[in-house]
Amino acid sequence: MIEADVAIIGAGAAGLSLAHRLCLPAPGARPARRPSVVLVTAPPGPLRPPARTWCFWEAGRGRFDAAVTTAWRRLRVHPPTGEPIEDDISPLRYKMIRSDDFECLVEHDLTRTGRVRRLEAVVDDVEGVADGARVHARTASGSSRCVQARWVFDSRPLGSLPAARTTLLQHFHGWFVRTPRPVFDPARADLMDFRTAQPATGLSFGYLLPTGTRQALVEYTEFSPAVLSADAYEKALRHYTGSVLGLTDFEVTATETGVIPMTDARFARRTGDSVFRIGTAGGATRPSTGYTFAGVQRQTAAVAAALGQGRRPVPPQPHPLRSRAMDAVLLHALDSGLVDGAAFFARLFTRVPMTRLLRFLDGETRPHEELGIGLHTPVLPMLRAAAAVPLLPRRPFPGP
Numbered sequence: 001m002i003e004a005d006v007a008i009i010g011a012g013a014a015g016l017s018l019a020h021r022l023c024l025p026a027p028g029a030r031p032a033r034r035p036s037v038v039l040v041t042a043p044p045g046p047l048r049p050p051a052r053t054w055c056f057w058e059a060g061r062g063r064f065d066a067a068v069t070t071a072w073r074r075l076r077v078h079p080p081t082g083e084p085i086e087d088d089i090s091p092l093r094y095k096m097i098r099s100d101d102f103e104c105l106v107e108h109d110l111t112r113t114g115r116v117r118r119l120e121a122v123v124d125d126v127e128g129v130a131d132g133a134r135v136h137a138r139t140a141s142g143s144s145r146c147v148q149a150r151w152v153f154d155s156r157p158l159g160s161l162p163a164a165r166t167t168l169l170q171h172f173h174g175w176f177v178r179t180p181r182p183v184f185d186p187a188r189a190d191l192m193d194f195r196t197a198q199p200a201t202g203l204s205f206g207y208l209l210p211t212g213t214r215q216a217l218v219e220y221t222e223f224s225p226a227v228l229s230a231d232a233y234e235k236a237l238r239h240y241t242g243s244v245l246g247l248t249d250f251e252v253t254a255t256e257t258g259v260i261p262m263t264d265a266r267f268a269r270r271t272g273d274s275v276f277r278i279g280t281a282g283g284a285t286r287p288s289t290g291y292t293f294a295g296v297q298r299q300t301a302a303v304a305a306a307l308g309q310g311r312r313p314v315p316p317q318p319h320p321l322r323s324r325a326m327d328a329v330l331l332h333a334l335d336s337g338l339v340d341g342a343a344f345f346a347r348l349f350t351r352v353p354m355t356r357l358l359r360f361l362d363g364e365t366r367p368h369e370e371l372g373i374g375l376h377t378p379v380l381p382m383l384r385a386a387a388a389v390p391l392l393p394r395r396p397f398p399g400p
């Protein structure tokens, strides 16, 4: 039996962020007793998620800056027609981290401090015991391992989504492209480009992150009820790169595909006296956008602070109740067709400064600012959606 103060299950964005925060407190934080930590990671195989890129925004230097590929100060949104909207988001920066670089950075820091033990094993069960919990796992060779910890933080993906009033999917396919000549402007990123064909329900947009004058990540994204076939993503990306961006000569060096549920489901963050969920499984995804990385950081920072102060480390809900209520209304408005998704977002970006929208998405706006944002949406359809939401039943999601 391995004993520790804290067991972390899963070494994705959430598990690694928490391990990093527990072994390397934030600069300036009061010295606290650091807990002993065991990080249980799945052996290579199907339980390891494929490499991905995470984008998020923050002001100033960040804990994981050494792993940032590119950071942009200017963001642009293209409405379906007409002039693009471009904004300087200072003091914020839109940052991109590749999961491989993030893993290397965290691995390096964990090894340097020597404070986190690793166990490579598949977790089968977590059992509550007096004053803690036991994590039962199997190594790749089939032998059993048991970790007993005072606190367990579980980031394993849920088998199925909790019941919700509305669940849409943010699903996307992207190409990392390289061109023979300089064609990209790495000074700005295109957050949403609505010059794509719009689906019957929800919306679609292109996403362009130039990491150099000849390299970029280009994605086709939908917020809609179901994923597309591989052929349909290829076709949509060919249309976006060719007909919209006018890119004719490029090489695809890698691809990225993802599905992120956008749901007003309630995610349990506590599953036992000493057992908590973190990350996507613990409700860190912002329902209206799919952004998760920043929510993971807020959640794991709060857990580390609670442990440092000897408090019960229940992971907080990283998105305030008000934000989630507004997201539930938007998800229903998109799903039911009460609003035209592309026009809705284009209008918001035209009328509200981007920094305010980004602060809103971080749950940092005040009620009067949120009212101001609300007044820039199509008010009557949104009021109809708001009136309908409380009457909608919560239903299980059948799956992508």
Ligand SMILES: Cc1cc2nc3c(=O)[nH]c(=O)nc-3n(C[C@H](O)[C@H](O)[C@H](O)COP(=O)(O)OP(=O)(O)OC[C@H]3O[C@@H](n4cnc5c(N)ncnc54)[C@H](O)[C@@H]3O)c2cc1C
Binding pocket: 009, 010, 011, 012, 013, 014, 015, 040, 041, 042, 047, 048, 049, 052, 053, 054, 055, 056, 121, 122, 123, 124, 155, 156, 157, 256, 257, 258, 259, 260, 278, 279, 280, 281, 290, 291, 292, 293, 294
């Ligand atoms: C392609 C893609 C791109 C994304 N881009 C962004 C973005 O730009 N910005 C953003 O904010 N969000 C983004 N997201 C959403 C979100 O940030 C990611 O999904 C993020 O990886 C979630 O982190 P997590 O730790 O909660 O879950 P995961 O990364 O899925 O980690 C779960 C961990 O649990 C482990 N595990 C699973 N089962 C077991 C088991 N039985 N035993 C032991 N370990 C187990 C896995 O190996 C994994 O390490 C993206 C998602 C995808 C799929």
